[in-house]
Amino acid sequence: MNYNLNKLSEQAEKTSNLSALKKLLQLISNEKPTLLLATVAILVNSTLNLLGPLIIGHTIDTYVQQKQYHGVLVSSGILLAMYLVALGTSYAQTKLMGGVGQRMLFTLRNAIFNKLQLLPVDFFNQNKAGDLISRVNNDTDKLNQFFSQSLVQFIGSIATMTGAGIFLLIIHIQLGLAAIAPMVLILIFTTIVSPWVKRTNARNLKSVGGMSAEIQESLNNFKVIIAFNRRDYFRKRFDDANRQNYKTAISAGLANNVFMPVYSFFSSVAQLTVLVYGIYMIGNGFSIGLLIAYLSYVTLFYNPLRQLAALWANFQTAMAAWDRISQILGLETNLISVADTKAESSATLLEFKNVHFGYANDHEILHNVSFKMERGKTYALVGPTGGGKTTTASLIARLYDPNKGTVLLNGKDIRSYDDDERSQKIGFILQEPFLFTGTVRDNILYGNPLYKDHTTEQMEQVIADANLGSLLAIFDNGLDTTVSSGGDSISLGQKQLIAFMRAVLRNPDLLILDEATANIDTITEKLLGDILNNLPAHTTRVIIAHRLNTIENADEIYFVNSGEVGRAGSLDDAVNMLLKGKRVS
Numbered sequence: 001m002n003y004n005l006n007k008l009s010e011q012a013e014k015t016s017n018l019s020a021l022k023k024l025l026q027l028i029s030n031e032k033p034t035l036l037l038a039t040v041a042i043l044v045n046s047t048l049n050l051l052g053p054l055i056i057g058h059t060i061d062t063y064v065q066q067k068q069y070h071g072v073l074v075s076s077g078i079l080l081a082m083y084l085v086a087l088g089t090s091y092a093q094t095k096l097m098g099g100v101g102q103r104m105l106f107t108l109r110n111a112i113f114n115k116l117q118l119l120p121v122d123f124f125n126q127n128k129a130g131d132l133i134s135r136v137n138n139d140t141d142k143l144n145q146f147f148s149q150s151l152v153q154f155i156g157s158i159a160t161m162t163g164a165g166i167f168l169l170i171i172h173i174q175l176g177l178a179a180i181a182p183m184v185l186i187l188i189f190t191t192i193v194s195p196w197v198k199r200t201n202a203r204n205l206k207s208v209g210g211m212s213a214e215i216q217e218s219l220n221n222f223k224v225i226i227a228f229n230r231r232d233y234f235r236k237r238f239d240d241a242n243r244q245n246y247k248t249a250i251s252a253g254l255a256n257n258v259f260m261p262v263y264s265f266f267s268s269v270a271q272l273t274v275l276v277y278g279i280y281m282i283g284n285g286f287s288i289g290l291l292i293a294y295l296s297y298v299t300l301f302y303n304p305l306r307q308l309a310a311l312w313a314n315f316q317t318a319m320a321a322w323d324r325i326s327q328i329l330g331l332e333t334n335l336i337s338v339a340d341t342k343a344e345s346s347a348t349l350l351e352f353k354n355v356h357f358g359y360a361n362d363h364e365i366l367h368n369v370s371f372k373m374e375r376g377k378t379y380a381l382v383g384p385t386g387g388g389k390t391t392t393a394s395l396i397a398r399l400y401d402p403n404k405g406t407v408l409l410n411g412k413d414i415r416s417y418d419d420d421e422r423s424q425k426i427g428f429i430l431q432e433p434f435l436f437t438g439t440v441r442d443n444i445l446y447g448n449p450l451y452k453d454h455t456t457e458q459m460e461q462v463i464a465d466a467n468l469g470s471l472l473a474i475f476d477n478g479l480d481t482t483v484s485s486g487g488d489s490i491s492l493g494q495k496q497l498i499a500f501m502r503a504v505l506r507n508p509d510l511l512i513l514d515e516a517t518a519n520i521d522t523i524t525e526k527l528l529g530d531i532l533n534n535l536p537a538h539t540t541r542v543i544i545a546h547r548l549n550t551i552e553n554a555d556e557i558y559f560v561n562s563g564e565v566g567r568a569g570s571l572d573d574a575v576n577m578l579l580k581g582k583r584v585s
């Protein structure tokens with residue numbers, strides 16, 4: 001399945017801003033009361049601002065021209081009170097919407113992170129961590145900026161414009177139409193230019209993701225970079241990504257500023273039209289006070305429009321960011337569950353039935369593979385590098401599903417188990433075990449609720465009972481030995497030991513060791529061999545190893561090569577096959 005977000009965005013159907021906005025609002029539907037309250041505050045604010053010119057015009061015509069200064073004072077008092085209330089509503093809307101923005105940011109980040117937890121390994125194979133981090137951090141913040149800072153002004157501007165437009169038309173329909181006419185040209189221009197502005201912003205966000213991916217890759221591999229002195233290579237790569245970002249940022253800046261001059265131009269044209277037409281109208285039933293009020297309304301109509309020019313660009317950026325976020329939110333895992341009511345059979349623990357598998361849309365790696373593994377036995381998977389051993393093990397642990405065919409666990413389709421149940425039954429020690437920041441104890445108990453409340457003494461007893469005491473003794477501070485993120489503070493062999501203890505303590509029905517002893521000295525390896533031999537009788541072991549001495553006690557050896565899995569016979573036969581590079585018959 002294609003999970004590559006950058007490819008998906010190229011194939012994505014164009015969605016309208018309105019439908020994108022609807023989807024976004026669904027996500028924050030619990031904010032409806034706050035949004036409603038903020039909208040009321042915005043409308044009150046706009047109404048007060050709109051009444052101002054009317055009162056001023058009336059004051060000039062009625063009181064100023066007739067020198068009734070008491071009336072002027074009263075009007076000034078009313079205006080001051082209105083401005084104070086407007087100030088209050090302005091504060092209220094900013095506070096309310098700021099909260100909405102932050103809560104939306106919180107909800108969105110949680111939603112994306114939770115979705116990431118649900119997506120399959122395929123998704124992580126096809127996307128770079130840096131780009132994903134950029135989506136979680138940067139893109140969500142673009143939405144927050146729009147919601148907490150721009151949306152209030154956005155709605156306020158539209159409300160003020162609508163009100164001012166109505167006043168313009170009511171006071172004088174012809175003059176009103178002349179004042180509003182340039183707006184039509186602005187609308188046409190905005191409709192044509194907006195998709196380009198959004199695309200340009202989307203390219204900019206993508207390049208931020210690309211830069212973040214470069215940083216992440218070089219930080220993850222800093223040892224190799226230093227050892228091979230490839231600093232210049234990565235500097236160049238980062239320089240390219242940074243340059244790309246610089247170029248797209250310049251384009252986005254240009255695109256975002258394209259509205260302002262055009263809007264300003266048409267605003268000025270409208271004001272000029274009203275002024276000329278208005279002066280011509282004085283004496284034809286149009287008073288000076290009314291003209292002043294009229295010009296104020298034209299300003300009230302076109303000033304928010306200038307603001308809208310900037311806000312509209314913010315909106316386009318937010319929508320581009322939302323597209324990138326909703327791509328992740330819209331993904332579903334390809335590891336679907338199926339119903340299987342068969343009873344669990346006891347003889348065969350695991351079976352591959354005509355399994356075909358390929359990564360993503362690539363060529364097939366496993367071709368029509370069928371084999372069985374019985375309860376309590378030890379199986380070895382041997383074969384040349386790249387032959388498909390880890391792929392086979394990954395299918396057993398259901399990191400992927402076959403493209404065709406079935407994997408059965410206890411006689412039941414492995415897809416019918418829920419995740420908890422399956423991971424209880426299968427322990428997997430990966431080629432490169434990953435450890436989390438914390439202690440040896442935290443890492444051993446990772447994903448194992450059984451002993452989470454045990455004291456150190458009780459834990460040590462559990463470890464001793466599982467024959468793991470000699471492994472724990474290798475760590476200076478025992479269970480309290482600290483482990484840094486990724487486990488860089490301890491050796492690779494020690495990491496493998498922790499991963500080994502972690503898997504064994506889960507008491508799985510099936511334990512897969514993928515090159516799990518490759519970095520361990522011969523004495524400790526022997527120790528691990530003894531522990532494996534003393535696992536509970538029901539435990540089936542699957543050992544992938546290049547060092548063939550580690551599999552000499554295996555009950556059955558499977559030779560995995562060119563995507564085929566077949567019985568190798570004895571250890572000597574397997575060695576012969578390896579030496580001759582023989583394919584399975």
Ligand SMILES: Nc1ncnc2c1ncn2[C@@H]1O[C@H](COP(=O)(O)OP(=O)(O)OP(=O)(O)O)[C@@H](O)[C@H]1O
Nearest residue numbers: 125359362365383384385386387388389390391392
């Ligand atoms: N995530 C992946 N995406 C695409 N192809 C992959 C992926 N992982 C492995 N492959 C390909 O699948 C094939 C089998 O790889 P696999 O890791 O299963 O081999 P292996 O027998 O375990 O090798 P090794 O002994 O080196 O560990 C190889 O050609 C490899 O390039």
